[in-house]
Amino acid sequence: MVRRAFSVISHLSMASIWMHLSRPRMIPVHLGAPQDAAPIPATLALFPGVTKEQVEVTSAEWQGNHHFFWELNSNFFARRSRRLQFSPKGEFLYLIVRLQKPAVMVETGVFDGISSTIILQAMEDNGTGSLVSIDLPAHQPIAESTDAMKERELPDGRDPGWLIPEYLRHRHRLELGDSRKILPEILQQQSAIDIFLHDSLHSAEHMWFEYETAWPCLRSGGLLLSDDATWTPAFHRFSRVRRRSYVRVDDLAALRK
Ligand SMILES: C[S@@+](CC[C@H](N)C(=O)[O-])C[C@H]1O[C@@H](n2cnc3c(N)ncnc32)[C@H](O)[C@@H]1O
Known part of the structure; x- marks a missing residue:
């Protein structure tokens, strides 16, 4: 120690x-906690049956998708007057969705829609999958959520997920409301989900609530993901209580049910 x-x-x-x-x-x-890992080793640890070559090929598809990055950056620049900076955890999220091939994925916390766009692009590349996203529209800064971000509220007149390109929207459903109220309702509508991603309100209590609510609805072998997992002890404790090890890239953490 x-x-x-x-x-x-x-x-x-x-x-x-x-x-x-x-x-x-x-x-x-x-x-x-596990050490911060790079996307490829973290993916290999999460998918032990997958070869390094397979992950590297998928990573190259992400890195080489110029149309995707161009589309996203030009939309983002038009509203935020700056270029997007893609961190390694964006690639990790893409690799996870490509390799897990979810039929149904649920995420909380949409804001501009960066994570939603990455997930939807991975689903498009898989040729399968749909995403249900839950968001409390951040028309004003939200404490313990958007108040720590570079931009703290949505651009004027824009809904959550405004950044998602048109060509990816056919796989997406947006549900507006507080996840504390609507997450249980939405999960009940699904028979089982393949991936759950938390990225909404980052109080320890709310993070724990979302993990606990999503867990019974995740199929066996499904994945629980959390962004900003190192903000509070919640994800680490959850992994201990459920006796599952986890991997992380920066503060995006993932464990398998
Ligand atoms: C960190 S941002 C999400 C960023 C997004 N995943 C992305 O990659 O662009 C947090 C989002 O969570 C939403 N949020 C905060 N509290 C919430 C709650 N109780 N229920 C649902 N959404 C909430 C905010 O409106 C905000 O859009």
């Missing part, structure tokens, strides 16, 4: 050290 603590601390920037000191409840989580 002491060696692990030194190893974790030696890899941290001053900003991260300050972040840990200001949130002491996260220190045990970081000491027990």
